[in-house]
Amino acid sequence: MSESATPDDTDPLEIEVPADPLAGHPASAYFWGHVAGSGDVVDSGIEVTTNDERSARVLAAIAGGDLEHETTSREYAHDASITRTEDEYTLSIGDDEEESGEGHEDGTRGLLGRSNALGLPVDGRGNYRFGAFSSHDRELLRGLLEGCGTICFKSKSGTVGISFVHDDRDLLELTRELITGCPIEASVDDLSETSSGGYWFGIDDADAPAFGTWLYEDCAETGLYAPSRRRKLERSLEQAEAYDEP
Structure with missing residues (x-):
């Protein structure tokens, strides 16, 4: 990973990050746009993918999680007969309580501090609640x-x-x-x-x-x-x- 200082690879840790990743904030709006567009949300975690390394690091700075990199080949969206090979970065955000083995007895922690995916603006049932990001x-x-x-x-x-x-x-x-x-x-x-x-x-x-x-x-x-x-x-x-x- 290159650390050279150019206008396009500013350290994402320097971005303004909201205390709550569900609050109305430019960073949380950007994050949940990515999750809705290329992510998967279930009770046990969130996975979101991007082809841009720096963007992946920014998403990780906003919401935490682990990054993995691989090279994939996939069908072109408009024409399934065409395939393309590209880098893919996957951010995985797990359930803190589940990973620690402590369970959800107090109901206040878990995935991004919520006990289940229903508390998130995007969930695995296809529900999108973006009202908090209207500004x-x-x-x-x-x-x-x-x-x-x-x-x-x-x-x-x-x-x-x-x-x-x-x-x-x-x-x-x-x-x-x-x-x-x-x-x-x-x-x-x-x-x-x-x-x-x-x-x-x-x-x-x-x-x-x-x-x-x-x-x-x-x-x-x-x-x-x-x-x-x-x-x-x-x-x-x-x-x-x-x-x-x-």
């Missing part, structure tokens, strides 16, 4: 994008594409609502099925640049972002601008 919609959406979104340059049209892909239709419907309620005008498509059996929607190409720019605006000040994803956005925007040049 931090940008960080919540950034976590969702990095958890289950894609950014690309569309060479045929010379535009930037931003889309969200997930197996859970309800989560994508909620994400669409969050986007339409953000301060940047961003029209969204209806949900469509992917070839792998999930769902996806995109942001209108004309609105994608402004939305993406707003989403990552000032993110370096908080450290709540994946550098690789921001670089992908910046490259896509540059390619789109060059495409328009005479």
